[in-house]
Amino acid sequence: MIYRETGQFKTSYAADQAILRLREDRIGLLVILAIAYVVMPLVASEYWLSTIMLPFLIYALAALGLNILTGYAGQISLGTGGFMATGAFAAYKLATAFPGLDFVVVLVLAGLITAFVGILFGLPSLRIKGFYLAVATLAAQFFLLWLYNKIPWFTNYSASGVISAPTRTAFGIPVTGFEASVTTKYLFVLVVVTLLSLAAKNMTRLEVGRSWMAIRDMDIAAEIIGIRPLTAKLSAFAVSSFYCGIAGALWAFSYTGAVEALAFDIGVSFRVLFMIIIGGLGTILGNYLGAAFIVLLPIFLNNALLGLGMQEAVAMASHLEAMIMGALIVFFLIVEPHGLARLWQILKEKLRKWPFPY
Amino acid sequence: MSTVEQRTAAVTRRREIGEVLLAVENIELRFGGVTALADVSFDVRRGEIRAIIGPNGAGKSSMLNVINGFYQPQGGTISWKGQRLRRMRPHFAAKNGIARTFQNIALFKGMTTLDNIMTGRILKMRASLLEQALYWGRARREELEHRAFVERIIDFLEIQHIRNTPVGKLPYGLQKRVELARALAMEPELLLLDEPMAGMNLEEKEDMVRFILDVNEEFGTTVILIEHDMSVVMDISDRVVVLDHGRLLADGTPDEVSRDPRVIEAYLGVVHD
Numbered sequence: 001m002i003y004r005e006t007g008q009f010k011t012s013y014a015a016d017q018a019i020l021r022l023r024e025d026r027i028g029l030l031v032i033l034a035i036a037y038v039v040m041p042l043v044a045s046e047y048w049l050s051t052i053m054l055p056f057l058i059y060a061l062a063a064l065g066l067n068i069l070t071g072y073a074g075q076i077s078l079g080t081g082g083f084m085a086t087g088a089f090a091a092y093k094l095a096t097a098f099p100g101l102d103f104v105v106v107l108v109l110a111g112l113i114t115a116f117v118g119i120l121f122g123l124p125s126l127r128i129k130g131f132y133l134a135v136a137t138l139a140a141q142f143f144l145l146w147l148y149n150k151i152p153w154f155t156n157y158s159a160s161g162v163i164s165a166p167t168r169t170a171f172g173i174p175v176t177g178f179e180a181s182v183t184t185k186y187l188f189v190l191v192v193v194t195l196l197s198l199a200a201k202n203m204t205r206l207e208v209g210r211s212w213m214a215i216r217d218m219d220i221a222a223e224i225i226g227i228r229p230l231t232a233k234l235s236a237f238a239v240s241s242f243y244c245g246i247a248g249a250l251w252a253f254s255y256t257g258a259v260e261a262l263a264f265d266i267g268v269s270f271r272v273l274f275m276i277i278i279g280g281l282g283t284i285l286g287n288y289l290g291a292a293f294i295v296l297l298p299i300f301l302n303n304a305l306l307g308l309g310m311q312e313a314v315a316m317a318s319h320l321e322a323m324i325m326g327a328l329i330v331f332f333l334i335v336e337p338h339g340l341a342r343l344w345q346i347l348k349e350k351l352r353k354w355p356f357p358y
Numbered sequence: 359m360s361t362v363e364q365r366t367a368a369v370t371r372r373r374e375i376g377e378v379l380l381a382v383e384n385i386e387l388r389f390g391g392v393t394a395l396a397d398v399s400f401d402v403r404r405g406e407i408r409a410i411i412g413p414n415g416a417g418k419s420s421m422l423n424v425i426n427g428f429y430q431p432q433g434g435t436i437s438w439k440g441q442r443l444r445r446m447r448p449h450f451a452a453k454n455g456i457a458r459t460f461q462n463i464a465l466f467k468g469m470t471t472l473d474n475i476m477t478g479r480i481l482k483m484r485a486s487l488l489e490q491a492l493y494w495g496r497a498r499r500e501e502l503e504h505r506a507f508v509e510r511i512i513d514f515l516e517i518q519h520i521r522n523t524p525v526g527k528l529p530y531g532l533q534k535r536v537e538l539a540r541a542l543a544m545e546p547e548l549l550l551l552d553e554p555m556a557g558m559n560l561e562e563k564e565d566m567v568r569f570i571l572d573v574n575e576e577f578g579t580t581v582i583l584i585e586h587d588m589s590v591v592m593d594i595s596d597r598v599v600v601l602d603h604g605r606l607l608a609d610g611t612p613d614e615v616s617r618d619p620r621v622i623e624a625y626l627g628v629v630h631d
Contacts, residue, residue, distance in 0.1 A: 013502050013506060014502055199491035202492065202493040202497075203490050206485075206493065206497055206501060207476075207480055207485065207497075207500075210477050210480065211477070211480055213466060213473070214469075214477050216466075216468070218465070218467075220464060221460070221465070222466075224448050224451075225477055225478055225480065225541075226449055226452030226481040235487065
């Protein structure tokens with residue numbers, strides 16, 4: 001009774017094609033946006049914004065990228081970290097080569113460069129599928145990190161290989177580096193993530209998204225109705241890498257403030273993969289739920305364990321945290337293999353009928 | 359249906375049967391040592407319903423796969439609207455208005471009925487990736503335009519109620535109908551139907567026959583049909599090709615074919631004295 005479509009009539013296809021068809025959904029989204037844009041910057045501490053919200057948002061963006069490739073187009077990839085590193089180093093090279101360039105332009109160019117690299121490493125997908133493709137994308141992960149580590153040009157010949165991200169402005173406002181406040185960094189990342197999420201939602205519900213899903217569900221039938229597997233797969237790799245590249249650039253510039261290849265090791269690729277599996281393959285909402293699960297839950301567990309009087313045994317707390325985390329992942333996958341997004345959908349169905357049993 | 363009724367039916371649903379739309383000549387298809395098709399030739403005229411029948415393993419589905427470019431024959435030619443092609447390609451076939459359905463349903467299971475049918479319009483969409491990301495300009499215009507077209511097909515096939523259901527959850531008979539809808543969304547000139555009525559009960563079969571006849575009559579779509587139900591084949595098809603062991607056994611009107619002694623022996627069964 002709380003949440004239902006009764007009485008909300010659509011009189012045109014344009015209205016029926018809206019992203020959020022129900023009034024309740026629109027109100028819900030507005031509330032979330034208001035919290036993210038207004039309440040968070042006012043209420044949350046710097047610690048919260050910089051160590052929790054920023055990685056959460058950036059991971060959600062990377063998950064969005066991987067979900068386009070794996071969840072929508074059905075191409076498994078373990079190269080997310082490599083593509084994020086590509087975005088970070090591309091942004092670094094662009095930002096240092098053209099210091100006056102607006103950071104938004106830097107981000108877009110870094111994303112496009114990563115998209116190109118993604119297409120190159122996506123070429124094997126035309127021949128191989130499934131686990132074999134996953135192994136082929138592992139090559140991207142290792143090769144790209146090796147490249148950025150070994151060739152000093154990428155780090156502008158810095159001796160340590162760790163370089164701090166310079167201050168750059170977007171529309172005249174410093175958004176990265178020491179001069180930008182945490183709140184500005186947070187809001188900038190939030191705007192980027194909001195816009196890219198909207199774009200991803202649009203792509204996945206229109207022609208290109210349908211061709212990705214067609215390739216995922218039945219590539220033979222897709223070919224017979226005129227979808228070119230080459231175009232569909234490579235466009236998925238390109239868009240996915242574009243998102244991962246921007247996520248990597250934001251990671252280096254807005255979150256850690258340092259550009260280093262080691263920040264994007266295989267662990268990152270796995271973590272993003274877990275996020276989309278736990279959140280829900282082939283959904284947009286799932287990326288946020290998955291990222292929240294993987295980023296926020298350990299922090300919550302850690303605080304809870306320390307609160308339970310384990311201050312002396314910090315090492316013990318972190319071991320326990322890993323164990324509980326692992327158990328929860330297994331639990332959620334057994335309870336709902338389609339991810340947290342599916343749980344939300346089931347809840348919506350229930351809310352539709354509540355308080356009646358049917 | 360008696361022969362008389364059959365004739366009246368044939369007369370009342372008379373459409374224009376036009377020039378040769380598709381012709382296959384001397385098609386040879388082998389998989390390793392197995393010959394799937396040997397020296398098969400026939401033609402299909404615009405506007406007709408052409409049935410392909412034959413026992414299991416006769417090469418009927420292989421023939422459809424050759425026609426829409428999914429299999430590359432080792433020999434023979436395909437002519438499409440008078441244009442001789444050494445080989446057909448799936449993309450070329452799709453672009454030139456050849457649509458098909460499969461014997462064991464090939465729908466996109468994770469997508470809704472509406473999205474499945476909308477994929478049939480993909481070749482008619484031109485919007486760039488950027489326009490789609492912004493849902494702006496051509497992307498928006500095309501989406502609404504094609505949605506309106508697809509809704510007409512949804513009405514035509516009476517599947518409004520399952521519009522937003524993922525097709526994986528639909529019963530078999532409805533899935534078959536959605537697959538036909540997706541093929542129709544391509545506005546095909548030639549529709550290849552691979553056992554559209556297999557596994558259906560009588561009522562579902564009658565519905566499907568009605569839909570096929572309506573498509574043929576209202577849109578003038580040429581149909582090639584593989585079907586095992588002889589009464590359906592004899593009732594609705596204009597001409598019948600009979601295949602057996604990859605060879606052409608007979609080709610003619612339902613009456614001629616059903617009187618052909620070789621066909622009776624190979625397929626319809628023969629009374630041994």
